[in-house]
Amino acid sequence: MFAGKNNNKKSKDAFLTFLIVMVLVVASANATTITQTQIQTFSGIPNMSPVLTFDQFDDTGGLTLISIEIIFGMDITGGQISLDNDGANSAAGTLSLSATGAISSSDVWLLNASSLDIPMDLSTTTGTAFNLAADNGDGLGVYDFTGPDGMIYVGTATNDTSSDFVGSAYYDFAGRSYIGTGAFDITADIMSFYAYGAIGGIEVGITPVSASGDVEIIYTYTPEPATLSLMAFGSMVLIRKRRRK
Numbered sequence: 001m002f003a004g005k006n007n008n009k010k011s012k013d014a015f016l017t018f019l020i021v022m023v024l025v026v027a028s029a030n031a032t033t034i035t036q037t038q039i040q041t042f043s044g045i046p047n048m049s050p051v052l053t054f055d056q057f058d059d060t061g062g063l064t065l066i067s068i069e070i071i072f073g074m075d076i077t078g079g080q081i082s083l084d085n086d087g088a089n090s091a092a093g094t095l096s097l098s099a100t101g102a103i104s105s106s107d108v109w110l111l112n113a114s115s116l117d118i119p120m121d122l123s124t125t126t127g128t129a130f131n132l133a134a135d136n137g138d139g140l141g142v143y144d145f146t147g148p149d150g151m152i153y154v155g156t157a158t159n160d161t162s163s164d165f166v167g168s169a170y171y172d173f174a175g176r177s178y179i180g181t182g183a184f185d186i187t188a189d190i191m192s193f194y195a196y197g198a199i200g201g202i203e204v205g206i207t208p209v210s211a212s213g214d215v216e217i218i219y220t221y222t223p224e225p226a227t228l229s230l231m232a233f234g235s236m237v238l239i240r241k242r243r244r245k
């Protein structure tokens with residue numbers, strides 16, 4: 001173990017004293033954590049792409065960021081699909097009103113610890129089955145949504161939400177950072193869709209859904225530096241005594 005080992009066969013008497021003094025000073029991390037929540041909301045008629053602005057986490061004073069949670073939620077309400085079968089045969093199928101939501105950013109990384117996109121895309125759908133009689137005489141060009149060859153469906157409220165945590169490797173990475181005294185943008189892309197099956201001879205009236213929702217950013221941090229200092233002092237005294245004959 002010691003490089004200074006004496007290989008001189010005439011020096012048989014070696015006295016080694018090995019002394020290590022180690023002083024450990026460990027200040028345990030403060031168990032208290034603080035959360036800072038920002039919520040930015042949006043509402044409107046899709047398709048739309050609201051840009052939501054958030055403050056970066058200001059770590060001035062040595063605050064230690066523990067986690068960044070992102071919560072994305074969306075509600076859709078209203079919307080209407082009106083059908084009028086003008087075909088000679090009855091028509092059955094399923095209609096739906098739906099919306100999807102996704103978020104993106106060129107300012108920060110929306111990636112979790114597994115480097116997967118966060119949050120997962122949102123999707124909400126409302127709808128019903130329908131069975132319309134053959135045209136009762138209004139014919140093409142006349143929108144008669146009364147039965148038995150027509151119907152009006154009003155969408156019901158639905159919602160979807162998703163959340164995840166940003167991977168710590170992405171807090172401040174490759175020129176994008178959650179940390180600082182500035183701001184960053186997240187864009188929510190909200191799209192709406194409708195469907196009533198691939199049935200010919202049906203006249204359709206559409207009122208799009210309304211969408212509202214929010215993106216929430218939650219920083220969790222320790223209020224003071226989590227101090228973990230390790231001081232080690234080692235002292236080694238090697239005394240080698242050589243006796244010559």
Ligand SMILES: [Ca+2]
Pocket residue numbers: 084085086087134135136137138139144149150
């Ligand atoms: Ca009709």
Ligand SMILES: [Ca+2]
Pocket residue numbers: 084085086138139140141142143144203
């Ligand atoms: Ca018609």
